[in-house]
Amino acid sequence: MTAQNAFYAQSGGVTAVINASACGVIETARLHQDRIGKVFAGRNGIIGALTEDLIDTSLETAEDIAALRYTPAGAFGSCRYKLKSLEANRREYERLIEVFKAHEIGYFFYNGGGDSADTCYKISQLSETMGFPVQALHVPKTVDNDLPITDNCPGFGSVAKYIATSALEASFDVRSMAKTSTKIFVLEVMGRHAGWIAAAGGLIEDHGIPVMILFPEIEFDQARFLAAVQEKVAAHGYCTIVVSEGAKYPDGRFLAEQGTRDAFGHAQLGGAAPVVANMIKEATGYKFHWAVADYLQRAARHLASKTDVEQAYAMGRAAVEFALAGHSAVMPTIKRVSQDPYRWEVGEAPLSEVANVEKFMPREFISEDGFGITTSCKEYLIPLIQGEDYPPYERGMPKYVTLKNVAVETRLPAFEL
Amino acid sequence: MTAQNAFYAQSGGVTAVINASACGVIETARLHQDRIGKVFAGRNGIIGALTEDLIDTSLETAEDIAALRYTPAGAFGSCRYKLKSLEANRREYERLIEVFKAHEIGYFFYNGGGDSADTCYKISQLSETMGFPVQALHVPKTVDNDLPITDNCPGFGSVAKYIATSALEASFDVRSMAKTSTKIFVLEVMGRHAGWIAAAGGLIEDHGIPVMILFPEIEFDQARFLAAVQEKVAAHGYCTIVVSEGAKYPDGRFLAEQGTRDAFGHAQLGGAAPVVANMIKEATGYKFHWAVADYLQRAARHLASKTDVEQAYAMGRAAVEFALAGHSAVMPTIKRVSQDPYRWEVGEAPLSEVANVEKFMPREFISEDGFGITTSCKEYLIPLIQGEDYPPYERGMPKYVTLKNVAVETRLPAFEL
Numbered sequence: 137m138t139a140q141n142a143f144y145a146q147s148g149g150v151t152a153v154i155n156a157s158a159c160g161v162i163e164t165a166r167l168h169q170d171r172i173g174k175v176f177a178g179r180n181g182i183i184g185a186l187t188e189d190l191i192d193t194s195l196e197t198a199e200d201i202a203a204l205r206y207t208p209a210g211a212f213g214s215c216r217y218k219l220k221s222l223e224a225n226r227r228e229y230e231r232l233i234e235v236f237k238a239h240e241i242g243y244f245f246y247n248g249g250g251d252s253a254d255t256c257y258k259i260s261q262l263s264e265t266m267g268f269p270v271q272a273l274h275v276p277k278t279v280d281n282d283l284p285i286t287d288n289c290p291g292f293g294s295v296a297k298y299i300a301t302s303a304l305e306a307s308f309d310v311r312s313m314a315k316t317s318t319k320i321f322v323l324e325v326m327g328r329h330a331g332w333i334a335a336a337g338g339l340i341e342d343h344g345i346p347v348m349i350l351f352p353e354i355e356f357d358q359a360r361f362l363a364a365v366q367e368k369v370a371a372h373g374y375c376t377i378v379v380s381e382g383a384k385y386p387d388g389r390f391l392a393e394q395g396t397r398d399a400f401g402h403a404q405l406g407g408a409a410p411v412v413a414n415m416i417k418e419a420t421g422y423k424f425h426w427a428v429a430d431y432l433q434r435a436a437r438h439l440a441s442k443t444d445v446e447q448a449y450a451m452g453r454a455a456v457e458f459a460l461a462g463h464s465a466v467m468p469t470i471k472r473v474s475q476d477p478y479r480w481e482v483g484e485a486p487l488s489e490v491a492n493v494e495k496f497m498p499r500e501f502i503s504e505d506g507f508g509i510t511t512s513c514k515e516y517l518i519p520l521i522q523g524e525d526y527p528p529y530e531r532g533m534p535k536y537v538t539l540k541n542v543a544v545e546t547r548l549p550a551f552e553l
Numbered sequence: 554m555t556a557q558n559a560f561y562a563q564s565g566g567v568t569a570v571i572n573a574s575a576c577g578v579i580e581t582a583r584l585h586q587d588r589i590g591k592v593f594a595g596r597n598g599i600i601g602a603l604t605e606d607l608i609d610t611s612l613e614t615a616e617d618i619a620a621l622r623y624t625p626a627g628a629f630g631s632c633r634y635k636l637k638s639l640e641a642n643r644r645e646y647e648r649l650i651e652v653f654k655a656h657e658i659g660y661f662f663y664n665g666g667g668d669s670a671d672t673c674y675k676i677s678q679l680s681e682t683m684g685f686p687v688q689a690l691h692v693p694k695t696v697d698n699d700l701p702i703t704d705n706c707p708g709f710g711s712v713a714k715y716i717a718t719s720a721l722e723a724s725f726d727v728r729s730m731a732k733t734s735t736k737i738f739v740l741e742v743m744g745r746h747a748g749w750i751a752a753a754g755g756l757i758e759d760h761g762i763p764v765m766i767l768f769p770e771i772e773f774d775q776a777r778f779l780a781a782v783q784e785k786v787a788a789h790g791y792c793t794i795v796v797s798e799g800a801k802y803p804d805g806r807f808l809a810e811q812g813t814r815d816a817f818g819h820a821q822l823g824g825a826a827p828v829v830a831n832m833i834k835e836a837t838g839y840k841f842h843w844a845v846a847d848y849l850q851r852a853a854r855h856l857a858s859k860t861d862v863e864q865a866y867a868m869g870r871a872a873v874e875f876a877l878a879g880h881s882a883v884m885p886t887i888k889r890v891s892q893d894p895y896r897w898e899v900g901e902a903p904l905s906e907v908a909n910v911e912k913f914m915p916r917e918f919i920s921e922d923g924f925g926i927t928t929s930c931k932e933y934l935i936p937l938i939q940g941e942d943y944p945p946y947e948r949g950m951p952k953y954v955t956l957k958n959v960a961v962e963t964r965l966p967a968f969e970l
Contacts, residue, residue, distance in 0.1 A: 146729070149730070150729045152722075180732035181732075208726065209722070213729050213732055214729045216733050217733055300949070300950055301855050302849045302853070304951065305569075305626070305848075305849070305853055305951075306848040306852050308852060309567055309626040311630075312563070312631045313566070313633075314630075316597065316600065316632040316633050316634055317632070321848060343950070407827070407845075410824070425848050427847035427849050428845045430723075431723040431844060432719045432723055432849075435719075435725060436722055437722060438718050438722065439855055518948050519949075521949030522948070523946075526943070529940075532714055532936075532940070533717055533721060533756065533938070534718055534721065534722075536721070
């Protein structure tokens with residue numbers, strides 16, 4: 137059997153540990169050079185495949201590849217670009233096959249979330265649909281934790297650790313100030329459809345902090361919310377609120393879309409946090425502070441969960457091992473084997489069951505009043521944020537790697553996206 | 554000489570390391586119990602002294618006091634409450650003296666910024682002005698880094714490390730996404746008058762990141778700013794902007810006060826970050842993300858600078874040692890003795906020269922175009938963010954201490970603030 141090359145690409149929003157999966161793919165492939173020749177990475181994800189902009193990862197040193205394990209974001213660039221169906225855009229699939237043929241690519245590793253699983257599934261069907269033999273494996277990644285079958289998604293544990301820690305620290309701050317100043321702290325977190333990240337904020341309750349969560353899964357009830365905030369302030373002197381960017385009014389409008397206008401009358405793209413903070417101020421007069429974590433949360437490799445880093449690496453490694461075992465159209469998964477002590481192992485899921493399925497917070501993870509998390513939710517979350525895995529520092533800042541990312545010489549005519 | 558008790562209070566906005574100063578005060582006082590009886594902490598700062606709400610720190614274990622070194626925010630509560638002049642409110646000073654007398658307090662340690670230095674100075678004058686002998690020492694603290702004489706202020710180094718690290722991580726993120734999605738990342742940081750914290754964002758330039766800083770010290774020139782952003786995006790594909798909450802238009806309006814109104818016509822208290830992000834979007838069409846770090850930055854003990862922690866502790870210890878040596882109306886300072894390798898020692902400044910003086914960024918620390926920092930600024934900043942000093946973790950989250958904070962029995966009638 138002659139060695140085939142592999143294609144690896146990062147897709148969608150990046151995370152603190154997606155490069156750890158890349159590290160797992162590349163390091164494992166390097167152990168099997170009799171079977172996998174070179175790993176070519178797509179520059180800016182699948183676009184790199186379409187435009188034949190491939191990065192030759194074999195030109196990176198072992199040290200630099202190892203440094204991917206502690207470097208956040210997408211080392212090869214990512215993209216938001218979803219392949220249409222074969223019927224709708226046959227031209228793109230034909231181009232992919234041309235590029236794969238030109239560079240002797242027989243393995244396709246796609247590192248992303250639900251949309252990417254769908255793309256990966258389509259690629260895996262190319263042997264059937266277009267007669268081109270390629271093994272396509274999906275490597276799970278999403279801070280949103282919304283992929284089905286897998287117990288959790290690489291990227292989520294680190295965001296959860298960051299949000300839980302940051303909410304705890306900021307709550308200590310507001311607790312200090314509450315007597316004469318700030319009584320309300322509102323933290324906005326990611327998660328447009330699923331409240332997993334917001335749920336992590338609920339972990340601070342066990343540290344004695346009065347906290348309320350606004351989930352996308354629960355219709356926002358303003359009157360009940362404001363009453364509950366006032367109760368917490370009466371009891372504790374302050375209150376922390378963690379609001380998901382996807383929190384919605386009963387009519388479906390996002391809290392973040394309050395119809396605010398700037399001085400010129402343009403719609404103002406604010407966040408949910410200032411809306412919630414101002415709403416509380418209106419109703420109660422309490423002084424507030426608010427923060428919007430945005431990219432800080434998903435890029436915060438300095439506070440990654442060790443469990444998450446290990447799982448992200450393991451998913452990359454397992455994808456290569458599955459490929460070498462002849463599998464295709466599958467995704468490695470994380471299976472929770474035991475709760476306490478937490479143990480997990482690698483599982484395997486068919487992409488046909490993963491693609492385009494979103495996993496929301498189960499109702500039993502959300503407290504009855506809709507503003508908190510239950511014990512079973514805490515039991516689910518805590519193992520995922522276990523352990524610290526600090527990057528090295530130099531001159532006071534993390535020493536993250538930027539790869540050389542040398543392009544492979546092109547062999548085909550240019551292609552218009 | 555009979556032992557006198559000490560009063561310690563935290564004042565103004567708290568920091569990631571103000572408790573390290575408290576730890577320095579209390580641990581050092583405990584070594585000298587022949588001279589300093591007990592350390593009473595004001596619950597919620599100076600308000601605790603006025604209302605005779607004193608916390609008996611002698612009831613806290615040595616372990617819990619040691620844990621203050623790695624616990625963010627104000628363990629005894631802080632407040633925003635500035636004593637008026639003796640002429641304007643003699644009643645408050647008389648009350649303080651009553652409380653100090655009733656609890657045999659001969660030492661006053663006040664841990665705060667510029668306003669607090671003024672309060673501390675007034676207290677130090679009580680022997681002269683009201684015939685009450687008390688030694689008053691100020692322990693410097695402010696994330697704003699705006700106290701005079703001292704080379705830097707405890708609290709600042711940790712915020713600077715947090716902002717530099719977070720801006721670096723988020724920039725790696727936007728760099729990954731820029732090809733098809735986000736090209737602009739705007740991070741809003743604290744510093745209403747002085748741009749020290751924003752300056753720390755400039756450190757990412759040496760990591761290859763195109764970054765622009767908006768300082769409160771530099772009038773915002775919208776046209777020149779937008780042109781510079783477009784240049785950076787043309788050259789790098791993306792751009793990070795770090796904006797100080799105090800950034801202002803030439804007419805003195807804050808960028809954050811864009812006159813935005815919500816759906817009900819109420820003035821919207823937005824941040825500077827969304828204003829800058831939307832302004833860039835209007836002019837260029839670039840997709841953006843923005844974050845407002847707010848309390849997350851000043852509470853982020855999980856990413857404290859080791860240098861900062863050591864200096865905060867040393868300032869607390871030095872204040873007690875100065876008191877024992879008979880000094881009053883002074884503040885310990887940090888003196889930079891050598892740049893490379895960085896060495897510092899404890900100095901001493903008279904409060905008369907500290908109170909109500911603000912130290913702004915020197916113009917030579919800001920690049921000629923007004924949007925960056927100079928080499929001398931980097932040389933100033935880098936030693937302050939050196940070293941990591943991680944807190945212990947338990948179940949995936951930092952194990953911060955919450956003290957018992959037992960109140961001392963009152964001996965006086967109540968007092969209306």
